[in-house]
Amino acid sequence: xxxxxxxxxxxxxxxxxxxxxxxxxxxxxxxxxxxxxxxxxxxxxxxxxxxxxxxxxxxxxxxxxxxxxxxxxxxxxxxxxxxxxxxxxxxxxxxxxxxxxxxxxxxxxxxxxxxxxxxxxxxxxxxxxxxxxxxxxxxxxxxxxxxxxxxxxxxxxxxxxxxxxxxxxxxxxxxxxxxxxxxxxxxxxxxxxxxxxxxxxxxxxxxxxxxxxxxxxxxxxxxxxxxxxxxxxxxxxxxxxxxxxxxxxxxxxxxxxxxxxxxxxxxxxxxxxxxxxxxxxxxxxxxxxxxxxxxxxxxxxxxxxxxxxxxxxxxxxxxxxxxxxxxxxxxxxxxxxxxxxxxxxxxxxxxxxxxxxxxxxxxxxxxxxxxxxxxxxxxxxxxxxxxxxxxxxxxxxxxxxxxxxxxxxxxxxxxxxxxxxxxxxxxxxxxxxxxxxxxxxxxxxxxxxxxxxxxxxxxxxxxxxxxxxxxxxxxxxxxxxxxxxxxxxxxxxxxxxxxxxxxxxxxxxxxxxxxxxxxxxxxxxxxxxxxxxxxxxxxxxxxxxxxxxxxxxxxxxxxxxxxxxxxxxxxxxxxxxxxxxxxxxxxxxxxxxxxxxxxxxxxx
Ligand code: C2E
Ligand code: CA
Ligand code: CA
Numbered sequence: 001x002x003x004x005x006x007x008x009x010x011x012x013x014x015x016x017x018x019x020x021x022x023x024x025x026x027x028x029x030x031x032x033x034x035x036x037x038x039x040x041x042x043x044x045x046x047x048x049x050x051x052x053x054x055x056x057x058x059x060x061x062x063x064x065x066x067x068x069x070x071x072x073x074x075x076x077x078x079x080x081x082x083x084x085x086x087x088x089x090x091x092x093x094x095x096x097x098x099x100x101x102x103x104x105x106x107x108x109x110x111x112x113x114x115x116x117x118x119x120x121x122x123x124x125x126x127x128x129x130x131x132x133x134x135x136x137x138x139x140x141x142x143x144x145x146x147x148x149x150x151x152x153x154x155x156x157x158x159x160x161x162x163x164x165x166x167x168x169x170x171x172x173x174x175x176x177x178x179x180x181x182x183x184x185x186x187x188x189x190x191x192x193x194x195x196x197x198x199x200x201x202x203x204x205x206x207x208x209x210x211x212x213x214x215x216x217x218x219x220x221x222x223x224x225x226x227x228x229x230x231x232x233x234x235x236x237x238x239x240x241x242x243x244x245x246x247x248x249x250x251x252x253x254x255x256x257x258x259x260x261x262x263x264x265x266x267x268x269x270x271x272x273x274x275x276x277x278x279x280x281x282x283x284x285x286x287x288x289x290x291x292x293x294x295x296x297x298x299x300x301x302x303x304x305x306x307x308x309x310x311x312x313x314x315x316x317x318x319x320x321x322x323x324x325x326x327x328x329x330x331x332x333x334x335x336x337x338x339x340x341x342x343x344x345x346x347x348x349x350x351x352x353x354x355x356x357x358x359x360x361x362x363x364x365x366x367x368x369x370x371x372x373x374x375x376x377x378x379x380x381x382x383x384x385x386x387x388x389x390x391x392x393x394x395x396x397x398x399x400x401x402x403x404x405x406x407x408x409x410x411x412x413x414x415x416x417x418x419x420x421x422x423x424x425x426x427x428x429x430x431x432x433x434x435x436x437x438x439x440x441x442x443x444x445x446x447x448x449x450x451x452x453x454x455x456x457x458x459x460x461x462x463x464x465x466x467x468x469x470x471x472x473x474x475x476x477x478x479x480x481x482x483x484x485x486x487x488x489x490x491x492x493x494x495x496x497x498x499x500x501x502x503x504x505x506x507x508x509x510x511x512x513x514x515x516x517x518x519x520x521x522x523x524x525x526x527x528x529x530x531x532x533x534x535x536x537x538x539x540x541x542x543x544x545x546x547x548x549x550x551x552x553x554x555x556x557x558x559x560x561x562x563x564x565x566x567x568x569x570x571x572x573x574x575x576x577x578x579x580x581x582x583x584x585x586x587x588x589x590x591x592x593x594x595x596x597x598x599x600x601x602x603x604x
Contacts, residue, residue: 012142013042019145020045020069022058024084025076025104034074034104037134038141052082059091059099072144074102074128077119085122092123098151100125100144182256184234185241190321193255193263197317200267200308208310212274214264215324216244216281217332219300221260239288240299247281263324271307271341278303278339304328306342326352358411361403365395366420372396373428374594375601378446378565378587381579390446390480390587391429392594393421409450418450419459426463430477432597434470440601444476446508451485454496463500474504480531482510483521490524497526508565513553522560529585530557534568537588541573554581 021043028035028048035048047058055073062069073091075084088101103124119127125144128137180192188196200211218224218240225233237260244254244262253265264281266274285299304327306320323342330348331340343349365371375389395403412418429447436443453459467474479500487493497507508529512518513536522530532553536546550566557564566578569588578586597603 015145015149016138016142017042017044019043019071020047020058020062021072021074021141022047022049022055022070023074024049024055024079025074026050026079027076032132034128034132034137037132037137041134041138050079050081052087055087059095062099070099071148072102072141073099074104074141077103077105077115085118088119088122088124098148100148100151102141102144103127105129185238185256187241187245187262188253188255190255190257190263193253193257193265194317194321196253196255196265197320200265201317201320203267204308204310209268210270210310211265211267211308212269212271213306213308213320213324214266214274214278214281215257215304215306215321215328216262216264217258217302217304217328218260218262218285219302219332224299236288236299240285243284243288244281247284248277257321261328263321274305274307275339275341278305279337282337282339301338302328302331303339304331304342305339326356355411355414358408359415359417361395361397362408362412362415362417362421365397365408366417366424368398370395370397371421371424371428373425373432373597375445375597376587376594377592378585379591380585381575381583386591387442388444388446388478388585389600390594391425391448391597393425393448394596413450419453419456422450422453422456422459423462426459427466430463430466430470430472432601432603433472433476435603436601443601444478446478446480448480448482448510451482451487452489452493454481454493455487455489460496460499463505464503467503474500475506478506478508478529480508480510481525481527483512483515483518483533494525501526501528513549519556522556522562527562529563529565531565531567532583534588537566537574537578538568538570540577541571547577550578550583551581554583558582 016038021038023035023038023046025034025048027033028050030036035046038046047054049055049058058068058070059073075088077084084103088103091099092101101122101124103119103126105127116127125147126140128140180189180195181187182189197213200209203209204211221233224236228236237256240262241254241256244264248254248264249266249269251267255263255265257263264277266277282301282303285301288299304324306323306327308320323344326349327340327342329352330346331338334340372394374392374394376392377386378388378390379386380388393405393409395405395408397403409418409421412421425447426449429445433443433445449459463477466472467477481487481493481497501507506529507525507527508531509518509521509525509527510531511533512522512530514533515521530553532550536550536553540546540550554564563584564582565585565587566574566583567587569575569578569586569590571590574588575586575590
């Protein structure tokens, strides 16, 4: 019977056989006792006892060695030598991980309701009634064993969870530290400075305190790193951090806010003290001695000082930091004592802020494709034909406002984004030619290029590939290179111009006459056209000086074999005058204003 019962569950049989079970029952040695039943079932780790001491000792062994752990304690409800209920209570109070206790009653109805309740309260998980039937006893013992197993499993899980939680807490603390501190110098980080700035701003606002931020940028730190190596660069940064700590007042917060930038926030300080501190730091850095490297460093710093006055417009912490950065930028342009006190009314600051806003605008425009090509006609005066256009870029932002390149091109140039614009314009202008219907095959375009655009080999490749891929005749493309453009590598630019002219593209010098070395330019660069700057043309009819200058520019250009374009032609009198001078092409509002390319060429 038992075998059949147990056969159905091999795992249960295994658990039962290996379980360490203590049975405290005065009738253990009687035939048909629970002890006998379990022996017969194959339990080989049974302990039979009626001594309280043996029970406790068995439990103790289990606490000391896991292999000796008691899996189940079966207590007869009455044992002469001791109080079973009391023992059970004591054990379950102390042994929370729980050896399950099973009560064995003397006979059915032997315990009344109260006693049953007391037994459960004393920690019993189950109660077996005599007479015992093996088919009932074994499953219930198995259940009690499982109970223990699950309780242990739960406790382990809880323990694991606690360990995990405490590990996570340690990690969070570490991350928090890293977020708020710079690892190299151990100084507070930019994040930490921003938090402190928020507090200073509210102190200034609510308690009418004046605070100051010193924004310190180390000049040419990259060169220090490149020449002395990064290890030495690190040592210098640590020395710098020490110096800043030593020079600053006790209540100052000194933070490393960029790779070579530091910020010092001082509460409750007036402008003179803040400026004095800036000067002191500036001078000390100039004679910085790095002991590890046994050398004097002469570190040059630029220091921007921002005062936070009560009731002024320092709105947010990041705005104050941005002002510090701007002040630092202006300080950099000073010839000596490169310290600058931020003043939002200073035209230099206004210009810088506009430039930065423009850079942000251009970045957004690039990623959102906010650009459009406009075309303005350039008329051939020999036959009044009109098949050549200058490509002019327009940027329309998300509010619908259209910006002139005169505003955003300088920002794009100063931030290096101009290459992307040049690429975009060349790419789209050539695509435009390719899309034109056959009856527009005579249309040609002038494309403005930035100064160092021609030093980028990738642009030359793009032009060559696009022309070849779309089978566009290269003579339909002219490039305008402005005379005032900052060309860094004259030789390279000359070579690129020569390469593009060799495949048939044409070149013009734009804004001719505005620079100091116009004639040098014309000598240096192999171009086909010169475009006289609009400022000589706009008032030509009324300006005898302009007339003399324009006439001589035309003569020189023609003598050098170059054709002449005049821009900013705003009335017919100017056209007539230019015609008498022998100017070849005219462009200006009188001949046609810039218009969206697709509209002008009917490409809808
Ligand atoms: P720019 O090359 O000298 O272009 C001529 C500028 O004069 C254009 O301004 C044009 O709209 C304007 N203009 C044309 N006719 C008249 C006129 O009769 N009277 C007056 N007062 N103005 C006239 P825009 O389009 O604002 O361009 C300004 C400058 O931005 C351009 O000067 C050029 O240097 C630059 N630019 C324009 N498009 C591009 C481009 O695609 N790439 C690059 N790198 N620069 C560009
Ligand atoms: Ca131009
Ligand atoms: Ca021009």
